[in-house]
Amino acid sequence: MLEEHIKKAYNESAKGKRKGDKHIEVEKIREYILSAENIIIPNWDEKKLKSINKILKEFGLPKAKGLKIHTNAADLTRMPTITKALMAVDTTDADLIIARGRLGAPGSGSMLIIMDHKGRILSAAISSPHIIHGKSLEKAVEEELKTALQRLGL
Amino acid sequence: MLEEHIKKAYNESAKGKRKGDKHIEVEKIREYILSAENIIIPNWDEKKLKSINKILKEFGLPKAKGLKIHTNAADLTRMPTITKALMAVDTTDADLIIARGRLGAPGSGSMLIIMDHKGRILSAAISSPHIIHGKSLEKAVEEELKTALQRLGL
Numbered sequence: 374m375l376e377e378h379i380k381k382a383y384n385e386s387a388k389g390k391r392k393g394d395k396h397i398e399v400e401k402i403r404e405y406i407l408s409a410e411n412i413i414i415p416n417w418d419e420k421k422l423k424s425i426n427k428i429l430k431e432f433g434l435p436k437a438k439g440l441k442i443h444t445n446a447a448d449l450t451r452m453p454t455i456t457k458a459l460m461a462v463d464t465t466d467a468d469l470i471i472a473r474g475r476l477g478a479p480g481s482g483s484m485l486i487i488m489d490h491k492g493r494i495l496s497a498a499i500s501s502p503h504i505i506h507g508k509s510l511e512k513a514v515e516e517e518l519k520t521a522l523q524r525l526g527l
Numbered sequence: 528m529l530e531e532h533i534k535k536a537y538n539e540s541a542k543g544k545r546k547g548d549k550h551i552e553v554e555k556i557r558e559y560i561l562s563a564e565n566i567i568i569p570n571w572d573e574k575k576l577k578s579i580n581k582i583l584k585e586f587g588l589p590k591a592k593g594l595k596i597h598t599n600a601a602d603l604t605r606m607p608t609i610t611k612a613l614m615a616v617d618t619t620d621a622d623l624i625i626a627r628g629r630l631g632a633p634g635s636g637s638m639l640i641i642m643d644h645k646g647r648i649l650s651a652a653i654s655s656p657h658i659i660h661g662k663s664l665e666k667a668v669e670e671e672l673k674t675a676l677q678r679l680g681l
Contacts (some may be wrong), residue, residue, distance in 0.1 A: 375632065382633035386602035394656040407652060429546025448540035451647060456607075476530065477648025479536035480552025482678055484651070494631025497638070499651050501678040502548040524636060524655040 375401055375489070378426060402495050403525055406469060406487065412437035413467035415457045416443055424514040425471055438439055440465060458488040466490075473514055485517035496521040529555055529643065552567055556649050558680055560623060560641065566591035567621035569598055569611045578668040579625055586676055592621060602629060612642040620644075639671035650675040 375487050376453035378398050385391040410426060412429065414437045422439045440461050447456035458472035468490045476484040482502040485494045500506060500513050508516075531542050532552050539545040568576050568582065568591045576593045583591060594615050601610035612626035622644045630638040636656040641649045652674035654660060661669075 382604050394634045402634045449537045480548045480556045
């Protein structure tokens, strides 16, 4: 479903004729997210899982399950949140993954990403480092997920 | 300079003792950005370069130079903006890179990232797909760069 549009976009870019995201592409991403049946959150943290499920419910999406995997290892990579999400792609049959963690280098603050079953990034949101914004973890995660869904028109 | 703090953070994560970003880490990233002398923007687009330079000036940073490289190729990768920034790491002696492009899959909207001379991500900001937010390119880029700097307390 997404593949056909990604192929078209790649061909446009290769020919130097790409003019930015198209309505149909954003629509296909929205459809993919809304039709998710098995949502996985690679995280030990029950607070994050609760916050994410609260927002998923508001958007009419099914409840996500936590994935108990050693995600600390992701923090030794250059993009911890992307690495966490890929851990879920590689160890579950999730069709949608929502991961939250560090953006980049230590001190770079946090990122939430929405990834599909093949490891493609569909959406994301970024927050300040906690020590700067001072919000509770729950509040920060809820706002990030809302932003990540709303920015696609959901 | 950053290396020492990254090593400490990695050791904390490996021991399961990491508690999130520290003030000193965010401070070191701010210092790195503020001491940049050679800022490169991997982009053909003069509009983006002008918008970025306008904001850099507001934050007391030196003028960035454009890098004329075939960045369309980055749009055939999974994280086009990260790929563009790495192109600048690998082909210039920039100490700071500011790249702007697509976040992930076609339709996923845009991202601006601030990367250091070794390819580490220091900050970022994310926007809706243009067809959703409807802002001019200039306005969108200015807001993203401001957000990416301010979220670190700059």
